[in-house]
Amino acid sequence: MSRTRINTNPNRQGYFGSYGGMYVPETLMTPLLDLAKAYDQVRKDPSFRNELNSYLSDFVGRPTPLYFAERMTRELGCAAVYLKREDLCHTGAHKINNSLGQALLARRMGKKRVIAETGAGQHGVATATVAAMFGMECVIYMGALDMERQALNVFRMRSLGAEVVPVTAGQKTLKEAISEAMRDWVTNVRTTHYILGSALGSHPYPRMVRDFQSIIGKEARRQMLKEAGRLPSVLLACVGGGSNSIGLFHPFINDADVRMIGVEAGGLGIRNGQHAARFAGGKVGILQGTKTFVLQDAAGQIRLTHSVSAGLDYAAIGPEHSLLRDLGRVEYVHVNDREAVHAFDTLGQWEGLLPALETAHAVAYMIKLAGKWSKDDVLLLNLSGRGDKDVQQVAAWKEQQRA
Numbered sequence: 001m002s003r004t005r006i007n008t009n010p011n012r013q014g015y016f017g018s019y020g021g022m023y024v025p026e027t028l029m030t031p032l033l034d035l036a037k038a039y040d041q042v043r044k045d046p047s048f049r050n051e052l053n054s055y056l057s058d059f060v061g062r063p064t065p066l067y068f069a070e071r072m073t074r075e076l077g078c079a080a081v082y083l084k085r086e087d088l089c090h091t092g093a094h095k096i097n098n099s100l101g102q103a104l105l106a107r108r109m110g111k112k113r114v115i116a117e118t119g120a121g122q123h124g125v126a127t128a129t130v131a132a133m134f135g136m137e138c139v140i141y142m143g144a145l146d147m148e149r150q151a152l153n154v155f156r157m158r159s160l161g162a163e164v165v166p167v168t169a170g171q172k173t174l175k176e177a178i179s180e181a182m183r184d185w186v187t188n189v190r191t192t193h194y195i196l197g198s199a200l201g202s203h204p205y206p207r208m209v210r211d212f213q214s215i216i217g218k219e220a221r222r223q224m225l226k227e228a229g230r231l232p233s234v235l236l237a238c239v240g241g242g243s244n245s246i247g248l249f250h251p252f253i254n255d256a257d258v259r260m261i262g263v264e265a266g267g268l269g270i271r272n273g274q275h276a277a278r279f280a281g282g283k284v285g286i287l288q289g290t291k292t293f294v295l296q297d298a299a300g301q302i303r304l305t306h307s308v309s310a311g312l313d314y315a316a317i318g319p320e321h322s323l324l325r326d327l328g329r330v331e332y333v334h335v336n337d338r339e340a341v342h343a344f345d346t347l348g349q350w351e352g353l354l355p356a357l358e359t360a361h362a363v364a365y366m367i368k369l370a371g372k373w374s375k376d377d378v379l380l381l382n383l384s385g386r387g388d389k390d391v392q393q394v395a396a397w398k399e400q401q402r403a
């Protein structure tokens, strides 16, 4: 096993290479620096780690299994396909690994109120869930359009006792919800912690969220060595903001023989501009606190994005991914809506597992290369979430195709 040495920790200003940083209004600098300091303390504190691990095991259901997908292995013509079952986490996706970590940190900081943004609603549900468990007040900001599209998750959050606030500005989706949550935080920072849902935004979030999600890769690495007696040759994960992918990749970063592939949303196509593939159509810019690849027009205005999966539909990508892309350590590809919906059905029919539409993008890329993988390839895919939340969306999509 050969090793590389990549410095994946941001510097004191929060830069991964030239990406990241703290591009925020002055009023947010103090709360963010306080948060960075508090996180630095708990990170090294064994009592925090013990407490977190105990909730991860008894409340979330970790470790999640590593599943050998026998039929898929045969269909793809490689040596083995393994699926890391984050879909079996409580609430149905990896998001809760991060919500739980940040809620515990908030409690240590003496904050009794948590707020969050949500797009498809998965991060909102995960946050409302841990807030209920810890007895914290919880407010979720959600675009008015997303609330219509994801009515089931709005119902879940409200049943869990959270207040869900519709955001009616702009495109009425995730980007506007993040802006609203930041406004709330500025006003209520003494009592409130903002639980950001992906490896995005200003320092210290990209690093903190990555660390909380790295449990995925840590477990997977250990499970592979135990169950297969070797490391995988290829890792695959879908990339929205980039938290489930960086969580899987991070513990393997210095294993030089492990290839890593991140799959973005190609939407309706790169050429017509209706997609969320930041590395295919974006350039370096600044969005919501961080410098990274952003989909923007010639004047630097943020482009409208499109994906069949709400969780991948965002104009920026986490800054650490921009560095890993420049270094050539991770390959970034994209698949379109049609391929993703096809993969949703295919994984269901091959393995009895309906993936989230986000996850289906990574599955689609794996299927696209069927017959082209080497006979020796051992693939490990992060099954970031289950697809129950998406059945209506998929049904509507199929209906539209027939029309």
Ligand SMILES: *Cc1c(COP(=O)(O)O)cnc(C)c1O
Pocket (backbone or CB within 6 Å): 093, 094, 095, 122, 123, 197, 198, 199, 238, 239, 240, 241, 242, 243, 244, 245, 311, 312, 356, 358, 359, 384, 385, 386
């Ligand atoms: C939110 C979500 C994603 C995308 O977010 P990342 O931060 O890129 O992981 C992917 N899969 C599922 C199931 C999600 O809920």
